[in-house]
Amino acid sequence: xxxxxxxxSRLCGLKAPASLLSCTASSSSSSSQWRQxxxxxxxxxxxxxxxxxxxxxxxxxxxGIFTKEEMARRIANLRAYMSNNGVDGVVLTSMHNxxxxxxxxxxxxxxxxxxxxxxxxxxxxxxxxxGGQPYRRVFGDNITYTDWQRDNLFYIIQQELRNCKGKIGIxxxxxxxxxxxxxxxxxxxxxxxxxxxxxxxxxxxxxxxxINVIKEGAKTGDIGGAAVVEAMREGVPEHEVAIxxxxxxxxxxxxxxxxxxIRDTWTWFQSGINTDGxxxxxxxxxxxKGDVCSLNCFPMIQGxxxxxxxxxxxxxxxxxxxxxxxxxxxxxxRGLQLMQPGAVCSEIAAELNELYRxxxxxxxxxxxxxxxxxVLSHYYGRExxxxxxxxxHTKLAPGHVVSMEPMIMIPEGKPGAGAYREHDILVIxxxxxENITKFPYGPEHLIIKK
Numbered sequence: 262x263x264x265x266x267x268x269x270s271r272l273c274g275l276k277a278p279a280s281l282l283s284c285t286a287s288s289s290s291s292s293s294q295w296r297q298x299x300x301x302x303x304x305x306x307x308x309x310x311x312x313x314x315x316x317x318x319x320x321x322x323x324x325g326i327f328t329k330e331e332m333a334r335r336i337a338n339l340r341a342y343m344s345n346n347g348v349d350g351v352v353l354t355s356m357h358n359x360x361x362x363x364x365x366x367x368x369x370x371x372x373x374x375x376x377x378x379x380x381x382x383x384x385x386x387x388x389x390x391x392g393g394q395p396y397r398r399v400f401g402d403n404i405t406y407t408d409w410q411r412d413n414l415f416y417i418i419q420q421e422l423r424n425c426k427g428k429i430g431i432x433x434x435x436x437x438x439x440x441x442x443x444x445x446x447x448x449x450x451x452x453x454x455x456x457x458x459x460x461x462x463x464x465x466x467x468x469x470x471x472i473n474v475i476k477e478g479a480k481t482g483d484i485g486g487a488a489v490v491e492a493m494r495e496g497v498p499e500h501e502v503a504i505x506x507x508x509x510x511x512x513x514x515x516x517x518x519x520x521x522x523i524r525d526t527w528t529w530f531q532s533g534i535n536t537d538g539x540x541x542x543x544x545x546x547x548x549x550k551g552d553v554c555s556l557n558c559f560p561m562i563q564g565x566x567x568x569x570x571x572x573x574x575x576x577x578x579x580x581x582x583x584x585x586x587x588x589x590x591x592x593x594x595r596g597l598q599l600m601q602p603g604a605v606c607s608e609i610a611a612e613l614n615e616l617y618r619x620x621x622x623x624x625x626x627x628x629x630x631x632x633x634x635x636v637l638s639h640y641y642g643r644e645x646x647x648x649x650x651x652x653x654h655t656k657l658a659p660g661h662v663v664s665m666e667p668m669i670m671i672p673e674g675k676p677g678a679g680a681y682r683e684h685d686i687l688v689i690x691x692x693x694x695e696n697i698t699k700f701p702y703g704p705e706h707l708i709i710k711k
Contacts, residue, residue, distance in 0.1 A: 311409035313416050318403070319393025324520040325364040325400065326563045331470045332400035335362055336383055338463050342456075343380070349427030351378040351456055352418055352444065355435040357642030358460050359385070360564040361635075365399040366522070367391075373414050373440070376401075377421050384421065386414050398522075412443055419447035430456030458646075464635050465644050466660035471565070472688055475634055475662055477517060478560045478567030479686050479697040485510040485558030486569045486700045489530060493554070493575060493709050498545045499535070503528040510560045518562060525561035525638060530554065532575070536680035537670045539570075539628065540639065550576035553679030564636045569700055570666060570684030573707040581677035583704055588620045589669055589681040590703045596630060596649075596665040600687045600694045606653040613667060614651075625669035634662040634686060661689040 325332070339362065343351060353359055353376040360366045363385050367374040372388040383401030389408060396403040406413035422429060429448055433455040436444070444453065467475065485506040492505035506528040515523055531541050532548055536555040548554070554573040559566065572586055592613050599609045610630050617623040633647035646655050647663060657663065668682035685698040701707065 312407055313410055313413045315389060315405045315407060316403075317389070317391075317393040317405045318396050320397050323397045325398070326474060326518055326521050327364060327470050329400070331468060332362075332364060334468065335463070336378065336401075339378055339460070340380060342459050342463075343378070343430065346454075346459075347427045348430045348454060348456070349379065349425035349451075350422040351430035352376070352422070353378065353432060353456075353460070354440065355432050355457075355641065356638075357464070357564070357636040358432060358435075358457075361460070361464055363399040363401055364563065365395055366524070366564040367395070375414060375418070377418065379422075379425070382421070386417055415443045415447040418444065422448055422451070425451055428452045428454045430454055430459075432457035432460070434458075461644055461646060465633055465647050466658070467635060467662050467688075468660075471635065472660075472662065474562055474565050475567055475686070475688075476697050478562050478565060479569070480699075481510050481513050481517075481560035481562075482558045482567050482569030483698065483700045484513050485528060485560065486556055486571060489528070489556045489558065490573070490707075490709055493548060493573075494711055495550060495575070496547050498547050499530050499532055500543045500545055502530040502548070503543045506530065506556075506558050510558060514560060514562055521563045527559050527561075529557035529559075531557070531680075533679075534673060537672075539668060539680075539682060548575055551578070553578070553582065553681075555680060555682060559639075561638060564638070566634060566637045566642075567686060568634075568664065568684060569698060570682050571700060571702055571707060572681045572683060573709055574704075575709055576711075578704065578708060579677070582679060585622070585669065585671055585677035585679070586681050586704055588617070588622055589667055590683060592616050592667040593665060593683040593685075593702070596667060597685060597687070597694075597696060600657065600663065600665060600689065602657055602659055602689055602691065602693070604657045606647070606649050606655050606657070607651050609649050610651045617669070622669055625671055627668065627670055631664040631666050634664065657689045657694075659689055659691050663687055663689065 356367060359374060359376050363376055365385055375386040377384045385395055385399045385403045387395035387403060387405055389405050404417060406417055429451045431453050434457045488506040488509035489502055492502045507526055510526050511523060529543055532546055532552045532554045535541050535544055535546060536553055552575045554575060556571040556573055558569045595616060596613055613630055614623055630649035633644035636642050647661060664684055664686050666682060666684035670680040671677045683702045685696050687694040687696050
């Protein structure tokens with residue numbers, strides 16, 4: 262293999278990096294940063310001659326968006342919970358918890374990932390296809406499993422946790438039946454206990470560093486919103502408006518956080534009937550005068566989600582539409598006033614329901630009034646205990662970051678047809694709440710005439 266690498270390097274006019282050549286060295290070499298290890302079977306098939314794990318410590322650690330002290334605080338909180346609850350080891354497998362505790366947001370593509378946390382270890386488990394990128398990014402250590410034998414990730418878990426006497430924490434809301442069977446096969450004698458709810462409550466209280474990142478995300482959303490307004494023209498399709506906003510937000514994130522990974526930022530711009538669902542995808546529908554529009558900008562900063570969502574009309578709105586929009590804005594304003602420390606999520610929802618009921622519009626609601634922010638996206642994470650819904654009785658507390666986002670949807674054929682949603686993000690403090698969304702809302706600002 263070394264000869265092949267040398268040939269390729271000569272053809273390209275490059276010198277093969279020593280770190281890459283070192284991966285061909287004997288697994289007994291202790292000086293290589295790219296070490297292979299793992300038990301080999303006695304069979305002579307090709308797979309048996311290949312390693313189960315590797316140390317792909319390729320290059321230097323990169324700068325994260327959080328300090329080492331912040332990341333150590335998170336691990337310390339988890340270890341304190343483990344100590345108080347008889348948990349000797351934890352296996353985290355979700356994108357949100359792996360990111361929260363290690364600053365590494367994995368790309369699964371069908372492969373499992375994880376983090377093992379014990380009293381003295383924080384070890385990220387990643388797939389060989391990622392090379393050394395996980396090692397460079399993670400807080401803590403990293404080991405890579407190979408594809409050469411089945412279930413090598415669970416082999417690592419077995420080797421690391423087989424001597425644990427206490428319970429093993431897992432995420433019940435993420436572990437599939439298949440994964441649970443493999444965990445039980447790897448660690449048959451250890452009791453498994455859910456750690457998903459406990460880690461969710463840890464994530465719900467944001468540190469000052471997290472709040473600063475979320476504030477920058479909210480600012481980025483506002484910038485994306487301005488790009489949406491700028492891109493709106495008669496005949497322009499939804500996807501072109503969305504592209505303009507997304508590109509603007511990505512460039513801003515890259516400027517503010519040049520050391521972070523650039524991924525996942527997106528925009529949903531919906532028009533006309535496409536506004537009836539808050540998470541409806543972008544289409545090629547072309548903008549027409551009189552359209553109701555939904556602006557939805559979602560900046561993503563190293564796994565941290567923020568959002569700007571607004572109702573707009575292109576050129577003009579009918580009187581019934583203006584009435585519905587004003588009602589939704591009134592509910593939004595009242596909701597912002599209710600977001601105070603000690604307020605109960607379900608009670609906020611109940612009071613806002615009464616406002617809609619007064620205007621005979623309660624039947625047009627379709628989801629809750631707001632949710633927590635942090636490590637989440639449309640395909641991972643959710644801090645379900647901090648949502649403004651009738652069935653959630655959590656009290657708002659300092660460190661919570663929550664949206665206020667009332668929405669109603671009036672079906673086609675009815676006066677005022679269309680969907681109406683406003684969305685602000687609030688940081689709950691000891692003495693009140695700070696609204697970190699600055700983009701204007703309402704008919705006086707967002708009837709866009711061009």
